[in-house]
Amino acid sequence: MTPEPTGGDRWLQTRPADLVAETLSDETLVIDTATGVFFSLRGVASVLWSLLERTAEHEELRAAVRERFTDAPSVDADVDAFVAALEADGLVVESDAPRAGAGASASEWPESYEPPVVKKYDDMADLLLVDPIHDVAAETGWPERRPDNR
């Protein structure tokens, strides 16, 4: 499905609460600790994520990729689809302005253009969200979930 066109002058940022992200080699891993859903970001997505952690304009994301990979086709569409996917899962939200203290360096670009890809894994959400006190069975304790919370 083709994503809806998004505006080029919106400030965007990663959601300030309940996200834990870690970039490891060619992949950025994100856990939404509120939902237990896990995301894997690959390609130029790691660099875009680091820009979004600092807050970025939508058009700034496109321009950064175009500038780095001048021959790459469909950069704008790839970035738009990526941003739309992040917004759909609530990983990125609109921002009024750049964050105070922004300026951390971006992740390293891959050597060749690889479209930004986000893969979503929700099959472990139940386990990641098990709360050892609130969700466990009274007698057996964590990690057994309370029967009424299964």
Add this chain to the structure above:
Amino acid sequence: MARTAPRQPVSAAERGGAVLAFLDTALDTLGSAVGPAVDDEVFAFRCGPTIVRIRATSARTGELRPFSHLPTVTPRTATHGDPELVVHVCDGPFPGADGRRPPSGFHRVRDARTFVAITDGPAIVDGLRSSEGRAISWIEDVAHAPPYTRFRPFAEIFSAWFPAVRMLLLHAAAVGDADGVVLLVGNGGSGKSTTSVLCSQAGLGFLADDFCLLEPGARPRVHSIYRSAKLRGDSAGRVPDVHAARGDRVDDDHYFLVDDDATIASAPVRAIIAVRPAPDATAAPRLEQVTRDESFRLLLPTALKVASGGDAAYRFWLRSAHAIAESIPAYTLDLTWDTARVVDLVREALR
């Protein structure tokens, strides 16, 4: 007629603050002459590169049996700077609270300094001040302590403290020998405990049936913490020589202790196996290697309790799981009741 102002609802943050303040008072008191001192140290053991000291003004020494297989440390032994956790174990009136009771209900709260988990029915408080390596484990009425507190004591405290010393509590079983173990991972009820007990009975060393400590690194190691095991009724009925005392059976679960001499305290991780019931119970058990990406996803939930250590623990676990998935072979094992073959396949993964 005088009108009273409407009562403002108490926010989660305010409730959390009250819970943390309550624990702070107790830990401060335990740090003074009122609380258990070095002379009250009843047991201390080494768990990998760390030392756990138990100080008790309580009759809860029965809770220490699951640790009896671990190398012991005597009180005041010099530890060469190894990280230490001191757990104050107590029951009766809550110490240091001037007669006040812990907040009722379920609470699990942390800030940069303190972690506390409170439950009731019976009232239990597990709290930790990470920076000082001091914790409290309190049960109001020890006669009503649920089996998990006797067979997996202090799990809340361990999960919150170990990330601070670069280790993680895993929800995994482990069997093998001192040269290497296989980590058995999987959801509750997938067969981890049954497989680990079967392997132990077949001669492999038992390191854990449900919880073990991971020390990440270039050669990741796991350390035993409990020698307890728990089998569900159907497994307990099929696995020979499993005898849970009447008081150690709860609903369908049978708790028991594995013999000291059948355990191993520590070993490098040689393989990971995700166990699961076979789709066809009459088929042969099947071992199949998985990709690095699949291995990572199988591993991720095993440190699900790292939430007790906050965001830093999550990041630590993401890096650790990623590194393990890169370097350690991983498999899925479809389980059936052809138990001899199941053990053979675990040995095959160890090779």
